[in-house]
Amino acid sequence: MYKLMISVIVLLLMSVSLSTAAEKAELGKAAPKFTLVDSKGGTHSLDNFAGKWVVLEWINFDCPFVVRHYKESNMQKIQKQYTDKGVIWLGICSSAPGKQGNFDNDGINKRLSEMSINMTAYLIDEDGAVGKKYEAKTTPHMFIVNPEGELVYQGAIDSIRSTDIADNAKAENYVIKALDEGMAGKAISTKTTTAYGCSVKYAN
Helix, strand or coil, X not given: CXXXXXXXXXXXXXXXXXXXXXXXXXXXXXCCCCEEEXXXXXXXXXXXXXXXXXXEEECCCCCHHXXXXXXXXXXXXXXXXXXXXXXXXXXXXXXXXXXXXXCCHHHHHHHHHHCCCCCCEEEECCCCHHHHXXXXXXXXXXXXXXXXXXXXXXXXXXXCCCCCCCHHHHCXXXXXXXXXXXXXXXXXXXCECCCCCEXXXXXC
């Protein structure tokens, strides 16, 4: 009886371990599924966007690296360029309550309006569960999911690690490059880079 109980416990632990591993983001594999509520109360699941290109952008509007891309509408222009082509662009905020980047819905919706943001939705991940599935480390940290639901890019927005707005025009934008290649049916030449920015403000 004792040996049977031990065997059952071992199998359960293995099952939990495999389940956890399957939920981690891995290039070339199915992107971890999630369901989050947006700043306007709507619910969005990754499954809802099957058959579409999806960009996930980890965001914190008070991070100076994020400010660099939004202050003169660099990110807004990129968002519009691709959402106009049918790409789903989801901003995800994993800042915990009381941490930098966490706002109430009225506060964030005011910012979204004032800054003319062109995301499909701004999603709230206060407990950090989705951010940790994707191992999002910085703001910005970018991920691209192809129409088959596979993760095909993860990393930095571009090639210059700085908070200088002038660098937007100088940098190679990895997200633009990956989307253009993938949407044209070509192999994505740069699939992973090292993300830069402020650390994601998880609860712990």
